[in-house]
Amino acid sequence: MNTHAYINILIVEPSSIIYEGLNRILSGGGLRLRVYRAENFDAIEQCILSKKINVAIVNPLYVQNNEKGFHSLRSGYPATSWVALVYAFFDQRLLSLFDGSISISDSPESVIQLVRQNASTENKETATEEVLSERETDVLKLLATGLTNKEIAEKLSISINTVITHRKNITQKTGIKSVSGLTIYAVVKKLVSLDYLSE
């Protein structure tokens, strides 16, 4: 069991042989992951919209004549890492549009390693600190007393979206998602007392 959820991986590759082989390598790498497949460029965005894709492994074929589309995809979904899957010659400039690349001659270990690195960059950015920030603590305290996101937003004069972002960060840092679980955390950390809760 991991403290974090699954790593969602999207493979965008026309060849079933390559797709199945890569899928097998990824599944055998000890990572907690789910693998999805898209078979054309438009399906990429649909997949990212419905699942939270951490790493998209894309055959550069799909990007070659559609760099503009790829740019807007990248900027639209900054949380996703983009890795090129290379087994034919592509211009170095094209490959530089990606965060990394897998070559067909790479060992399974180095493929797993690359995916692991790319899947964790997002966590690094948002959750380097173990301790909750002051604002996150405020949100957590109010959450523990049973307030809804909307009520918390009003009380702290912030937007609901900001509350949701704080909650996501709290969950990422603690590994706890449910309100009742977070309440126990808040009591253990002495952020709230039981008298405060029963008020």
Next chain:
Amino acid sequence: MYQTANLYLSPDMKMAEVVLNNPYLMLLLEHFGISAPLQEKTIREICDEHKLHPEVFLTFAHLYNGVDYKPAERFTYREVRSIINYLSNSHSYYLGEIYPNILKLIQEMFHDKSQPEQAMVEKFFNNYFDEVREHLNYENDTVFPYITKLYQKIEERGHVNLPETYSVADYQEHHDDIEEKLTDLTNLLVKYLPNNDEPQVRRKLLFTLFELDYDLTIHSKIEDQILIPLVQQMENYLSRKTT
């Protein structure tokens, strides 16, 4: 989760060898109602004895081994009985064995209720257990009988009345994620719950939570990726026949 040597299984392998590679497969066998000793029998032989399609066993066993596997042939509606048998046996394991075990360990770990968080953890788990029980009972009492009726209707070519308004799509909506609070509890246990005099109990509790999570993860994969699509096929088949 238990890491295996990623053994790729085939129907002519010895069942015992497969279990020795990953002892959790003993639980899989139990869910299928198969018990040891396994002697020198192959997977195919044991499956035949229990009227279980070997591909169903192999697909589930690969899930336990964490190996991606595509069954050689598509399951037909006939396999739905073994799948439901597996799922309802796992429900008995959850409700009758593992959840009560966890509750007992929590009570043992927190027998001193002077600390507020200890009573909270017990309450947290009890509420969670209630949710799980409700979910599993819903499957036992509504979803599985519905699927059994679908099966009978296909098998007997008519003569069975289906509830007109129900479909497996309702089930998908009802299908809550019962793994979330389990992860919460595990995180609290490992990272935050204060020290007490019972390190062994904490460890036992942790192992039990992992065992449950392991089985639950596979359980929901089977429901989402195997059972629901199969039942949808059955529904489509029947609606084509009536129109």
